[in-house]
Amino acid sequence: MKSNSRLLSAPYTVWMTVFIVVPMLLVGYFAFTDKAGSFTLENILSVGQYSNVFLRSIWLGAVATVISLGLGYPFALIIARMNAKRQNVMVMLVMLPMWMNFLLRTYAWMTLLEDNGLINSALAAVGLPRVHMINTAGAVVLGMVYNYIPYMILPLYSVLTKMDQSVIEAAQDLGANDRQVFLKVVVPLSMPGVISGVTMVFVPAVSTFIISKMLGGGGNLLIGDLIDMQFLGSAYNPNLGSAVSLVLMVIILICMGIMNQFDDGEANEKGGMLL
Secondary structure, three states, X not given: OHHHXXXXXXXXXXXXXXXXXXXXXXXXXXXXXXXXXXXXXXXXXXXXXXXXXXXXXXXHHHHHHHHHXXXXXXXXXXXXXXXXXXXXXHHHHHHHHHHOOHHHHHHHHHHHHOOOOHHHHHHHHOOOOOOOOOOOHHHHXXXXXXXXXXXXXXXXXXXXXXXOHHHHHHHHHXXXXXXXXXXXXXXXXXXXXXXXXXXXXXXXXXXXXXXXXHHOHHHOOOHXXXXXXXXXXXXXXXXXXXXXXXXXXXXXXXXXXXXXXXXXXHHHHHHHHHO
8 A cells, every 4th residue: 555655656656856955955055155156155155235125025015915905805705605606606707817828918908007007097087197107016916816816716715615614603692793704613614724824825935927017117127027137137147036035934834834823723623624
């Protein structure tokens, strides 16, 4: 039995080794070596000069995550309370934008947010002043929310739709009003979905680069843009790029560790059953 399990897991082990372990080892190698291949800490120490980029990335990623949670939670709750047929339709609508190319979706937002785009043209048509939206931090956050909010809605929906309704009915029978039921029953039981959604939105948001480049312009440089410049830009410095990538991985691991502190063992057990 064990030999069969090992045989079945072999393709995944090979895949994980080739596409996860080896790239991470290469990143670590380049981060701690110079162009001649000699060991150095200069690359890691040089990352400090980009602290403002890291802070901006974490801030915008956190804002996008909070907005996604604020919009995604009630939407997931509404879907979970629909009948099965309507749930399937709504889930498909949530996933529909994900079927389109990521770059194409971002280009569409450029068309909407430009100074002469559709939104400003509509404002001018009704006599309202134009609003500068493109190449701003707000446009970057908007792009993050639009592209990543499905990753918030789907885990929340998965938990909420499988929630034991008898627990909610019991709370109501004991005299709890709707607000108390939501805060003391629904929210605690949905925490595994909240934690999964927050993680799945924050991690790609904090490391994105194409959204900030297209919607934020040159004034909203994020970590992903910095790494892209080191590997593909004119500044070509894979050693510094690897050091920035390594620091970013550490920051993400720390953030994930902090998020896991909000989920105790009992919640993990319930979350596993709900999911």
